[in-house]
Amino acid sequence: MARPRIVIVGAGFAGFETARTLSRLSRGAADIVVINPTDYFLYLPLLPEVAAGILEPRRVSVSLAGALPGVQVILGEVDGFDFSARTVSYADPDGGKGSIGYHRLVIAAGSVNKLLPVPGVTEYAHGFRGIPEALFLRDHITRQIEMADTATDPAEREARCTFVVVGAGYTGTEVAAQGVLFTEALTRHRHGLRGRPRWLLVDTADRVLPSLDVRLAHAADEVLRRRGVEVLLESSVKQATPDGVHLSDGDFVPTRSLIWCVGVRPDPLVAGLGLATDHGRLVVDEFLNVPAMPDVYACGDAAAVPDLTRPGEVTGMTAQHATRQGRTVAHNIAASYGHGRRRAYKHHDLGFVVDLGGLDSAANPLGVPLRGVPAKVVTRGYHLLSMPGNRVRVAADWALDALLPRQGVQLGLVAATAVPLDSALPQGLPDTGATKRTTGD
Numbered sequence: 001m002a003r004p005r006i007v008i009v010g011a012g013f014a015g016f017e018t019a020r021t022l023s024r025l026s027r028g029a030a031d032i033v034v035i036n037p038t039d040y041f042l043y044l045p046l047l048p049e050v051a052a053g054i055l056e057p058r059r060v061s062v063s064l065a066g067a068l069p070g071v072q073v074i075l076g077e078v079d080g081f082d083f084s085a086r087t088v089s090y091a092d093p094d095g096g097k098g099s100i101g102y103h104r105l106v107i108a109a110g111s112v113n114k115l116l117p118v119p120g121v122t123e124y125a126h127g128f129r130g131i132p133e134a135l136f137l138r139d140h141i142t143r144q145i146e147m148a149d150t151a152t153d154p155a156e157r158e159a160r161c162t163f164v165v166v167g168a169g170y171t172g173t174e175v176a177a178q179g180v181l182f183t184e185a186l187t188r189h190r191h192g193l194r195g196r197p198r199w200l201l202v203d204t205a206d207r208v209l210p211s212l213d214v215r216l217a218h219a220a221d222e223v224l225r226r227r228g229v230e231v232l233l234e235s236s237v238k239q240a241t242p243d244g245v246h247l248s249d250g251d252f253v254p255t256r257s258l259i260w261c262v263g264v265r266p267d268p269l270v271a272g273l274g275l276a277t278d279h280g281r282l283v284v285d286e287f288l289n290v291p292a293m294p295d296v297y298a299c300g301d302a303a304a305v306p307d308l309t310r311p312g313e314v315t316g317m318t319a320q321h322a323t324r325q326g327r328t329v330a331h332n333i334a335a336s337y338g339h340g341r342r343r344a345y346k347h348h349d350l351g352f353v354v355d356l357g358g359l360d361s362a363a364n365p366l367g368v369p370l371r372g373v374p375a376k377v378v379t380r381g382y383h384l385l386s387m388p389g390n391r392v393r394v395a396a397d398w399a400l401d402a403l404l405p406r407q408g409v410q411l412g413l414v415a416a417t418a419v420p421l422d423s424a425l426p427q428g429l430p431d432t433g434a435t436k437r438t439t440g441d
Contacts, residue, residue: 054398077090352364
């Protein structure tokens, strides 16, 4: 390799920001390569709005080629590392094998659905980590309402109109809040179903949004309950079946829709590296270097980064940390080539935003608690500023949603077999085969 080559595994928040910052810092003096299963960066915080029919999927998908000029993008799943030979191996979408050498390596593989040992969950629950899952969920919810409208059995109608979301964290809270409004829109012209959709939000914690500011949690809880969401705290799913879910309090909830939002775990790729891990995340120092491997860095959800603001802890698995860690990695790699100085990662949370649909949001920018319309303005402004592209299109979709009724139709682009909950790999094109997972559809 005549020129420095920097290989980045993953194009989530951490990998994308690493590549973008390095591209700017290197000014063409280095070859920057990103290996990723898809050709886009996914802006995950707006995924619930895709499932709820507010945004089209391409709005939250930013082209890597367009956003990262001068960066080579290799479509593929990384399946091996040879640290002594400084090579990364991968499989492309057609199953072909390839490998590439590096001078510097950044592991930003991200995370996948967290699974719990609950019988039936992998067979009957729907995950929520990517565009295929969001599109499938949108179709699934629409289908349940349409089939409930023609069902002659009252028990079947009730089950199809019942939606259970497990996990009252950031994603689960937004999915439940947006989902209620979506089913209201779907039943607007189905008079027999008005007011019938039932949404439940289940979590073992003692409040919604347990990891966020308690004021945000109270604001979100109030909105959910006002819309009729049944918030079941200190509760859990004990078993999932084709006909419903058994809860820890002994109740059985008939449903065809179990939406799994219990959190994430590091990509299993990390566990196979043979390097030190902390709860599945790759151990790194405060400079995001893998110990004793000066040419290897890791950041984002895949890395256990020391939290210098909270000694003894590691940073949370959030987009905010991932983005800033990617930027820090880029500067430290540049410093390793003599450009600037390396810096330790230290970041204080700037606050969080939670979009609850309609005119409701909860936010605490710089620690200032907001709710309602002021929080909505801050939330949407934050997302528009954070997105690396498609801002005008997203704003246009928001404006249209405020003016026009949503279209409740099934597109049928993603089959259930294309979005298995237990898959650790990001999903690509829909499965067009005849085999379908039993979901009660």
